[in-house]
Amino acid sequence: MKLNNKRVFVLTFLLILVATIVANNCILQKSVIFASTTNVSSSAKAMIVIETSQGKVLYAKNENEKLPMASTTKIVTALTVIENVDDIDKLVTVPKKATLVEGSSIYLRENEQLTIKQLLYGLMLQSGNDAALTLALEVGKGSVEAFADMMNETALKCGCKDSHFVTPHGLDDKEHFTTAGDLAKITAVALKNSVFREIVSCQKYIIRASEHNSARTLINKNKLLKSLDGCIGVKTGYTKKSGRCLVSACNRGGMEVVCVVLNCGPMFEESMELINKAYEEYRQYDIISKYKVVDNITVDNGENATTRIFHKNGFSVVCKKGDEDRYTVKYDYPSICKAPIQKGQKIGEVKIYFDNDLIFVDDLCSIEDVKVIKPETKIQDILEKW
DSSP states (O other): OOOOHHHHHHHHHHHHHHHHHHHHHHHHHHHHHHOOOBOOOOOSSEEEEEETTTTEEEEEESTTOOBOOGGGGHHHHHHHHHHTOSOTTOEEEOOHHHHTOOSSOOOOOTTOEEEHHHHHHHHHTSOOHHHHHHHHHHHTTTOHHHHHHHHHHHHHHTTOSSOBOOOSSOOOOTTOBBOHHHHHHHHHHHTTSHHHHHHHTOSEEEEOOOSSOOOEEEEOOOTHHHHSTTEEEEEEEEETTTEEEEEEEEEETTEEEEEEEESOTTHHHHHHHHHHHHHHHEEEEEEEOTTEEEEEEEEETBSSSEEEEEESOOEEEEEETTOGGGEEEEEEOOSEEESOBOTTOEEEEEEEEETTEEEEEEEEEESSOBOBOOHHHHHHHHHHHO
């Protein structure tokens, strides 16, 4: 049967349309696996909640919008300082310039001496702009601009692409901005640092008087440390331009989340609600454990009759509660292997699927060497059996 040009055109169009729909469905299905996000109601201009071990986005709103972030800047300041000093107990002399900075303060005096560690507590607990400037001038070798360059390098190393820092304290500047998404990434990295983690989770820190400095009692401004189960910090912020900003982190049952709200009036209340919602709706699901022995398989012509096989890597996911049954583990390996076998030799594979999509593959390897059986041993075995 001959087809006229009109029919050919229609059939071609339909085939392209079907192919496009199928392709789009595949893309959508995979996006559900790797970037499962849920938009939730929030008064914040921008917000995000992530799980830190995998960077999985749980909830988001305008997370890529470039915004001022006030004193949450000090997360980057603290991480930059910690990563670029050899001794946090080193004494630093407070310059006059630092005592003149506006905004929140721990009331440093010119020529007073505090350790870098003490200044970091003043920076993160009481949000001291004078502590921020003192640290920036120390680590930047007298230059705020040089320290800002270091801050931007820190952000790039954390995977940020939409941030730019020009001050260590976060006072308003049109060239100083970040996104909720970038700030969450930086915080997730910072929390891996034990010094940073210890400081931001501290509710009260006392700097005792000495020949170098006056006594100070620093109280953490983050109210969630007292009211939110599992809270581990991190930083508040406010200017008229940025509004109220809060970065908070929480760990329950080994699952850690970071919540960022920018320009959010009820920042403590909304952050608590978002974090509690995350723990109500999501869980960390360990699908397979590390170094798991899977089976003991037969070895043909080997000195040992069998060898154990295992996979080196574990695999866990953060998933919505109830989605655990959508993950399937499949092992693929022979029932018999022929000697010789070397320790660590690949015998098969373990595969994990989400619905029908392959998301993880690891080798199944032999735990031990298995040599070929010696001829004399073979003869002896035959005689014994005979």
